[in-house]
Amino acid sequence: MDYYSGHITKLIEAFSSLPGIGAKSAQRLAFHVLNMPLEQVDELTEAISQARRNVKYCKSCLTLTDEEMCPICSSSKRNHKQIMVVENPRDLAAYEKTGKYTGVYHVLHGAISPMLGIGPGDIRLKELMQRLQGDVDEVIVATNSSLEGETTAMYISKLIKPTGIKVSRIASGVPVGGDLEYIDEVTLLRALEGRTEL
């Protein structure tokens, strides 16, 4: 990296440390920043700094938000008796984009992964169980369809069953528009098992 001067090298290294940004992209980003108008650069650093300093966890669903309580949890239009459990705020956003889900969420901030040493105590399950002491009809487990997501879903289901609250799991199967030919065997089998009558 000593082909570049100190400041440039530091900048490239800072960008490389971000997820999904390799050596080449980091270089491209660095030179882009060096050519950006100064105000725009200050806007970027300000956005980073302000977000990191002011964003907090919603005290109810634990998603990231600017307020004590997120807009969804504070809304009277949402059904607070239906809680969808997701792994992270991006998954919450994905379901919000559908515009059809009217319940609220609970963000685990992770999934159980024995491989990575992440146990049930490392994700926000305790907070979920606390919420269930209130008036809740249904918990929809919408963790990812990965090994970790499935493990987490099974764990949550076992945890909640004794309380008598309904626990459901989002369906897995062939994605809409998916071409069977390109879909992995596990998904195809899941789709078969989960078939519904027409």
Added chain:
Amino acid sequence: MDYYSGHITKLIEAFSSLPGIGAKSAQRLAFHVLNMPLEQVDELTEAISQARRNVKYCKSCLTLTDEEMCPICSSSKRNHKQIMVVENPRDLAAYEKTGKYTGVYHVLHGAISPMLGIGPGDIRLKELMQRLQGDVDEVIVATNSSLEGETTAMYISKLIKPTGIKVSRIASGVPVGGDLEYIDEVTLLRALEGRTEL
């Protein structure tokens, strides 16, 4: 984007405005930053701000550097009579990584592109011609092997020829390790035209 709070939305938008970062990557980056230790976040914004404020053009070759003159132009070990013309500092770094080039560079900061409305006056050609009034033996044109790069190379060659200074162009052909079967026709023809005796 109103699935996220104000600060998060601003941060995602700031990242999306960078080149090569789409909506999904911007989200991933934003949530990564929100989970980073505060000192690391400050290091990142500091690196961006300091680089943008302190990096300048080398007064000789015009690459980006921290000093008045870059380490290559200030080195007495380099052959200052041999100038390699490149489009940008990343191309300079690519040749420096080979460790075999001992001359100096000239960075054009672009290439002639009638399509994008970039003419000879928009790249740093005037500065190159000024340098040629000194003691120069050879100009090696190492612009990209793209339409713009080739146009620029031809333009430079016509400009320099009358001065009597030797102008050369880096070879184009099949990349080392390249499989003929996957290489485009233009490159194959170039490789044929540029064949050398064994």
